Amino acid sequence: MFPLFSPMLIYEWMLKLNFPKRKLGLRSILNLMGDGAAILAGQFTLFDLSIFHEFEPPPTGGGHQFLRALWKQAEAKGLCVENNTISRTTRACLFNSFNFRESRLVRLRRSSVLYVHRVDGPIDVYRGREDGVDKNIHAVNLKFAEKTIFQSQYSLQKHLELGMEFKNPVVIMNAADPDIFHSHGRAEFSRNRKTRLIASSWSDNVNKGAPVYQWLDEHLDWKRFEMTFVGRSPVVFKNIRMVPAVDSYRMAELFHEHDIYITASRNDPCSNSLIEALTCGMPAVYLKSGGHPEIVGGAGAGFDEVEELPGLLEQVTGQYEAFQSQISIPSIREVGEEYLKVLELIP
Structure with a gap:
């Protein structure tokens, strides 16, 4: 008698269930055996x-x-x-x-x-x-x-x-997961220091906003602002601090250390990074594209052209508490x- 999940028993089940009998590569064979094992396990x-x-x-x-x-x-x-x-x-x-x-x-x-x-x-x-x-x-x-x-x-x-x-x-x-992303322990906002901006992306696709961040890198008033980019970028920045991709816990810590989240991703249906940033208590400045306007609501300012960004960043900094009070994200x-x-x- 075969053990409950022996390869031979799995193979017999595969035959009974009319799995393909054509010549298969190693990966296909392993997938089929895994599926057969899952079917057997599903009985118990x-x-x-x-x-x-x-x-x-x-x-x-x-x-x-x-x-x-x-x-x-x-x-x-x-x-x-x-x-x-x-x-x-x-x-x-x-x-x-x-x-x-x-x-x-x-x-x-x-x-x-x-x-x-x-x-x-x-x-x-x-x-x-x-x-x-x-x-x-x-x-x-x-x-x-x-x-x-x-x-x-x-x-x-x-x-x-x-x-x-x-x-x-x-x-x-x-x-967002509230055990990781929340507003407790945020650095206190102050207009007596540089406003801290942050952006992030797990992909280096240019539609994730790299051209916009490059424009900021070249044109932002660095006496008024400092900025961190977390993740992968096809562009190497001169003034923006670059941090490699991090896990969720470290990402939440970085959100707590910054004041305003910037997202310039295009046609993004529902940015989890934007949701996580808002959940951590940050107003957002966002490209008017995809699902960003739905997510942010009144908790930030949207732009169509990159040249609008300096003025919008000044606006959100000047009315920071008002924008922050408008954050309204559903809980998990x-x-x-x-x-x-x-x-x-x-x-």
Whole structure:
């Protein structure tokens, strides 16, 4: 008799489930065996919610951070959460954008599970090139989803403009993990010192704002301001302090040390970095693009042209307390409850 999860038993299950019998490479074989093991394990494990997403270790982008925070909120509600598997008791599956292995979801799919698709983008618009990513996401949505969660009204409307209608869409903004991002312990703001600016990006794509930050590097009054850039940039700055990508805890510390967050990312549907900065108590100066205006509301000032930035920075510095008082970001508890209601896991 074979051990419960022996390779031979997994192989026999693969044959019974009509896994492909064509000649396969090593990676495909390992994926198939992993899927077979997941199917077997699903007969014996007990979960409520499955999150299909390929998590990466920090420091990583905001999507990973948000889904980790959502996972914690689900567990706080007494729900058991699994990753990239579906057990016999799983009631709902949240699959994220295109950041998961579709073939695995096909093999593990159960008719009793509610499938909800979390969508951002349009990603090709965001990246500034046509790679067919959004068409693929739309096809996946039509294939699997019963409901869709967009992260901003901008994202939903932009997809509609591109002729893409998704299954039963709702809009739920992201939120930051309050155990990491909060306003407690902030450095006190003072007009008797330089105003401290900060920007960040985990990608060196020029649409993340590097040309704007380069303009600031060359034109900002450095007797009035100092600035830090955290993450990856295609530009090396002369006056802006550059810090390599850091984990969330260090990012929160840096937010606490600065006064105003600047984001110049273009067509960004729902910037987690912007949400985290606001949650840490910083007003923002932002490019009027993507979901930025929805997120910031009255807690900052928007620009269309880079030449507007010096005046806007002076304005926010001069009325700092008024802008700061307008920060209104939903908590992860509120956002988590909205997600769990859409997933039909809580009433």
